[in-house]
Amino acid sequence: MRGNTVFPGLLVMSSISLSLYNRFTQKKEVFSPNNPDRVTMYVCGPTVYGPIHMGNGRSVVVFDVLFRVLRYLFSKVTYVRNITDVDDKINAQAKMLEISISDLTKQTTAQFHQDIEALHVLPVTVEPKATQHIPHMIAVIQALLDKGMAYISQGHVLFDVLKDSCYGALSGAHAEEILAGARVEIAPYKRNPQDFVLWKPVAEDDQEFWSSPWGDGRPGWHTECAAMSREYLGVSFDIHGGGADLLFPHHENENAQSRNAWGVSCPVKHWVHNGMLMIDGQKMSKSLGNVLLLKDALTQYSGSVIRWALLSSHYRHTLDWSASLLHQATQCVESVNRVLELPWDGKLCVDADILAYLCDDLNTPGALNSLHLLAKRALHDPDWVPAVHTCAQFLGIHGASICLTQEARDKIEKLVKEREYARGEKNFQYADELRKELENLGIVLEDNAQGTIWHKRV
Incomplete structure (x- = not known):
């Protein structure tokens, strides 16, 4: 089969190189891990106060594809995706439902796993929960205090943004240009409006809090990821991923903490962000009433159809979710499934063109189009059936009996x-x-x- 190479499995070395767009340098670069024998990736996971929406699902699927590609190219990949189970939204939701925080986060985490499994997402290497890493967060905060990068005020511990000359290098948001009240909290305990909370004191109606050297309370969101990535991947790792909406302030603040707490100039080699998801041309928001939950979409479409639709636009671009997009994805998945139902001897091979698309900054639209064309070819030439099976598996598209006479x-x-x-x-x-x-x-x-x-x- 011209253009195809034997697919030896997911845990194999390959000579082909991977290029990724690095948000920090704002250009596409050849991916070069710190240690080729152990590639490391951290992706921000869900805040478990409710079911995830389709935009969250897009991020999970995008980085699942990246994980699959990395596992093909390198012998070992450690993929960490956290569970944020400490957050103001969690507290508010538990109060509204009149249940405990632990009950809420347990139920929501189970729903998250159920939803992404339906999208054929592979299990990550490590899935740490924030509540299990409070001592690690306290260590980050103490390191910042010891180095004079943080201060204590009215029971809060805050990061002093103006002391960090590199603040804003990742997102492009310079401290002196951030408008007070624009995505930052204005509070009397802050020296500057831009300063962000590392530790907040316990409130009177808080269900959940922990002891610390600065009093009872809980960590700030940005500190959680800095602590957990350090625990499982070290002070410097290869890839940090997440949605573009996390770039500022979350990733900027996380990066600032990691640099200053551990004394490293570049804690992350490649910052990778996926674009936002729109609903029929409009931004998804509660005020517009157009928030689409993944679990609801799964009642109408298969995981493969939703996955195909989520990958049909380049991950860095905005994706417009619509009935026509889902109709097209359904037709494509049905075409592939016709081949997946044909007899197959189990031989595995990956199409070189599909692999090349994926290694070119995760060009999933190109890869899916190639898979669709392969499926059409395989219906007339059984020699191509193994390639369709392998590449569908590689992209996480699973067969289902949806073919119609x-x-x-x-x-x-x-x-x-x-x-x-x-x-x-x-x-x-x-x-x-x-x-x-x-x-x-x-x-x-x-x-x-x-x-x-x-x-x-x-």
């Missing part, structure tokens, strides 16, 4: 058109009967201004 398609199309006519005639009772008949056939309908899009529930 032409006779079944004709029947569905007839019912859909008949329903559209009934709606046009305002015969809504008959239209509803047709919808139910289609639902019994496992068909999901999406009505929009252009008409009705249908797909098979998988």
Whole structure:
């Protein structure tokens, strides 16, 4: 098979190089790990106060693909994705639901795992919880106090931003240019509005708090990741990932703490951020009422369809989530699944073009398009079936029995058109009967201004 190489498994060395866009240098670079025998990656995980939305799901899937590529290229990869189970939002949600914080975080963490497993996300190497690393966070804070980079005020410990001459180098937000009140808290206990909290004192109605040298309280969010990445990956590691919305202030503040606490100029070699997700051209927000939870999307579409849709745009670009995007993803997954249902001898091979796309700053749109073309070819030439199986597995696209015969398609199309006519005639009772008949056939309908899009529930 021209252009294909034997795929020896995920834990293998390869001569091909990986390039990634580094947010710190703002250019695409050849990825060069600190130690090729152990590649290290840290990605910010969920704050477990509720189910994750589709934007969170995009980040998880993007870095899952990167993890798969790294495991193909290098002999050992340590991937750390944390669970933030200490946060003001968690406290507020537990109070509203009138349950304990531990019950809330346990339930929400289980929901998170269930949702991402449906997207065929691989297990990470380590998944540390913030509550299990409070002593490590206290150590970070004490190191910053000892070096004069932090101060104590009214029971709070704060990072002194103006003492850090490199602050803003990652995000481009310079301390003197940050407007008071713009994503920073203005408080009387701060020397400067830009200073951020490392430790906050216990409030009267707090359910959960810990002892520290500065009194009872809990750590600031930015300190959590600095402590946990240090614990599992060392003072300097290869890749730090997360959504673009975390660049400032979270990653900027995390980077500032790590540099100053441990005395390293570059705690992270490559900063990688994925772009935001829009809903029908609008920013996803509670005020607009268009927040789409991953668990809700999974009731209508398979994990493979959602995963395909999430990877259909380059990870650094904004992705517009829409019915037409999901319709296209459904058709592509169905095409691939037709091949995955064909007999296969188990031989594994990866297509060189797909691997090249993935190694070029995770060009998943190019890789998915190549997989789609491979699937069309394999339907006529069985020699290509192993490549489709292997590359679908490599991209996390799993098979499912959603293929339809032409006779079944004709029947569905007839019912859909008949329903559209009934709606046009305002015969809504008959239209509803047709919808139910289609639902019994496992068909999901999406009505929009252009008409009705249908797909098979998988």
